[in-house]
Amino acid sequence: MTSTSNAGRAGTKGVPREERERQILDIATVEFGSRGYAYASLSGIAATAGVSKPLIYTYFGSRDGLHAACVHRAGTRLVEAVAAAQRVPGVANRALATLSAIFHALDGDTENWKLIYDSTLPPESDAHAVARTYQNALNTMGSEGVAAALAATTTDPTDHSLLLALWFNTITTTITWWTTHPTETPESMTTRSRRFLTALQQSPPPSPPDID
């Protein structure tokens, strides 16, 4: 066992860069995703990953560099999943298909979504801008659907921007809720969502629902 045991001291441990990067990204994603950008510390991530701080710097350049790498990976995956769902035919079912795709893409690892819609991101920061990239990509896909949903009811152009914000915030809230109910599966989350979506349409005639 002493052949390749180099604990504590400096020097390579034989782990190739690509693999170490993946390890670090995995840990960092959880830290950034669960604690939020504001509270995840590099020292903490390094410690959890069982690696020293300078290693992370040589691999990712800076804290923001590491964060950006996490966001890119998570964002790419999600955009891909949601894009696939957009190809589902039938206007009426695309919302649910989108949700289902997201739930399955995450499959319990809710950090990936929370990374991109991280509410602790400082508004004007570079880190926010990176996350924004993927938010916009997802928004673009969602925008079309929102327009369709709204067309029949209103003519106010600013209504669109608010509804879009509401829609994505609904997803984020649902995913955050999922975090606190870990026994839920992608399937059960989808079923639950279907219930809500149809409920919106079928609620009793007395106009606005009593949701206060």
Next chain:
Amino acid sequence: MTSTSNAGRAGTKGVPREERERQILDIATVEFGSRGYAYASLSGIAATAGVSKPLIYTYFGSRDGLHAACVHRAGTRLVEAVAAAQRVPGVANRALATLSAIFHALDGDTENWKLIYDSTLPPESDAHAVARTYQNALNTMGSEGVAAALAATTTDPTDHSLLLALWFNTITTTITWWTTHPTETPESMTTRSRRFLTALQQSPPPSPPDID
């Protein structure tokens, strides 16, 4: 002018404690509300308020003490406003009445709401617990309405907790949106909300709306 000009140097400036506390609270509310708990610094608040850090400590004890004071003031106002709206008769209109009450209570000062539903609050902290107090107070009032809205459609008990989260997050999102659209008035926000609320009921037969 030199009679009572004591700039820079120590010593009283004749401002009674109560008034100074109000000044500081005003500034701190804006800072904590707009930047969020995670990013508002005491030094910054002190500087903006034109006051030294130690003064804030003698008056509020700690950063968290100051924050708690802000939350208490904002929370009390909001709970009061929302409670009044609950007395509105007619189950169907209470949701809108609640929103209208909140919009008017804030009247553009969206920081008060954001203080209580501050997404940068560290989950397990004391500061979060204080905000939680007022969230719970508001939740209790909203819970009843959510139950009514749900009763007709589902029997799953956990649906309730998710819908409650969704409802309050909808409000927060709407208010955040308001921040980025400062020309909106409480009235216009209410009108806009009414449009959305009724749209939910009247959207075309093809079940789930195409909101993806």
Next chain:
DNA sequence: GGGAATTGACTCTTGGGTAATTTACCGTAG
């Protein structure tokens, strides 16, 4: 002159970032 109002100038901790150094792997010359 006593107490309230108020501050400059500290300390201490946390966390991002860097410099210099050490260890192991690996291809090649003898």
Next chain:
DNA sequence: CTACGGTAAATTACCCAAGAGTCAATTCCC
């Protein structure tokens, strides 16, 4: 098949800035 030097992998021990919190002193009002 061994010696060896170059490079990749890693670390320890720092520096530095920001921000929470404290002490003792100061100025003014009554």
